[in-house]
Amino acid sequence: xxxxxxxxxxxxxxxxxxxxxxxxxxxxxxxxxxxxxxxxxxxxxxxxxxxxxxxxxxxxxxxxxxxxxxxxxxxxxxxxxxxxxxxxxxxxxxxxxxxxxxxxxxxxxxxxxxxxxxxxxxxxxxxxxxxxxxxxxxxxxxxxxxxxxxxxxxxxxxxxxxxxxxxxxxxxxxxxxxxxxxxxxxxxxxxxxxxxxxxxxxxxxxxxxxx
Amino acid sequence: xxxxxxxxxxxxxxxxxxxxxxxxxxxxxxxxxxxxxxxxxxxxxxxxxxxxxxxxxxxxxxxxxxxxxxxxxxxxxxxxxxxxxxxxxxxxx
Numbered sequence: 001x002x003x004x005x006x007x008x009x010x011x012x013x014x015x016x017x018x019x020x021x022x023x024x025x026x027x028x029x030x031x032x033x034x035x036x037x038x039x040x041x042x043x044x045x046x047x048x049x050x051x052x053x054x055x056x057x058x059x060x061x062x063x064x065x066x067x068x069x070x071x072x073x074x075x076x077x078x079x080x081x082x083x084x085x086x087x088x089x090x091x092x093x094x095x096x097x098x099x100x101x102x103x104x105x106x107x108x109x110x111x112x113x114x115x116x117x118x119x120x121x122x123x124x125x126x127x128x129x130x131x132x133x134x135x136x137x138x139x140x141x142x143x144x145x146x147x148x149x150x151x152x153x154x155x156x157x158x159x160x161x162x163x164x165x166x167x168x169x170x171x172x173x174x175x176x177x178x179x180x181x182x183x184x185x186x187x188x189x190x191x192x193x194x195x196x197x198x199x200x201x202x203x204x205x206x207x208x209x210x211x
Numbered sequence: 212x213x214x215x216x217x218x219x220x221x222x223x224x225x226x227x228x229x230x231x232x233x234x235x236x237x238x239x240x241x242x243x244x245x246x247x248x249x250x251x252x253x254x255x256x257x258x259x260x261x262x263x264x265x266x267x268x269x270x271x272x273x274x275x276x277x278x279x280x281x282x283x284x285x286x287x288x289x290x291x292x293x294x295x296x297x298x299x300x301x302x303x304x
Contacts, residue, residue: 043284072219079255207241
C-alpha cells in the first residue's frame with residue numbers, strides 16, 4: 001500500500017525528512033524573531049533597572065504561572081499525540097491534538113482575562129498609565145515590552161491552535177501513515193517551540209525582577 | 212527514552228521551584244530553572260537528540276545566531292556604564 005505523500009517526494013520518509021528539516025529551519029528564524037524581544041528586555045534591565053522592577057511588580061504572577069502550567073501540559077499531551085500517530089492510532093492522535101488545542105485555547109482565554117485586568121489596572125503605556133514615581137518612564141518601556149511580547153506569543157498560539165485542528169482532521173480521517181504522521185510531528189515541533197518561547201518570556205515578565 | 216509523564220512531572224516541579232525562587236527572592240534559582248526546563252522540553256518533547264544531523268545543525272544554528280544577537284547587541288549597553296560617552300550624563304533614568 002502506498003503511503004500518502006506529496007508528488008515531488010521519492011518516498012514518505014523523504015517527505016518526512018524534508019518537512020521536519022523545513023520546520024527546524026523556520027524555528028531557527030523564529031529564535032531570532034523572539035531573540036530581538038529578549039534583547040529589548042536585556043537593554044531595559046541595564047538602562048532602566050528600577051523601571052523594570054516597578055513594571056514587574058504590576059504583572060499578575062498567579063495567572064502567568066497557571067498559564068505556564070497549562071502550556072507545559074499541552075506540550076506533554078501533544079507528545080502523547082505524536083507517539084499515537086507514530087503507532088498508527090489515528091483517532092487517539094486526533095484526540096490528543098484536540099486536547100492540546102483545548103489547553104491552548106485555555107491559555108489564550110486566561111491571557112485575555114489577564115490583559116483585561118491589566119487594562120483595568122491602567123498598565124497600557126499611554127495616557128492614564130497607573131504606576132507612578134521616579135521610575136515610571138522605565139515601567140512604561142517595560143509595559144511596551146510586555147504587551148508586544150505577550151501579543152506576538154499569543155498570535156503564535158492562535159496559529160498553533162489552527163495547525164492542531166488541521167493535524168487532528170488529517171489524523172482523524174486517516175490513513176495514519178506517511179504525511180499524516182508527519183503533519184502531527186511537525187505541528188508538535190512548532191507547538192513545543194512556542195512553549196519554550198513562553199518558558200523564556202515567563203521569567204522575564206513575572207519572576208526575575210519581582211521586588 | 213524516558214516516558215513523557217516523567218518529563219511533565221519534572222517540568223511542573225521546576226515551575227514550582229521558579230515561582231518559589233521569585234517569591235523568596237532567590238534570583239539565580241529563577242534564572243537557572245528556565246534553561247533546564249527548555250532543555251527538558253527540547254529533549255523529551257521535541258526529541259532533538261533523535262533528529263538527523265542536518266536538523267540538529269538547524270537547531271544549533273538558531274542558538275548560535277541568538278547568542279551573537281544577545282552578546283554583541285548588549286556589549287555596548289553593558290559597557291556604557293564603565294566607559295561613558297563624553298556627552299553622556301551618568302545616572303539619568
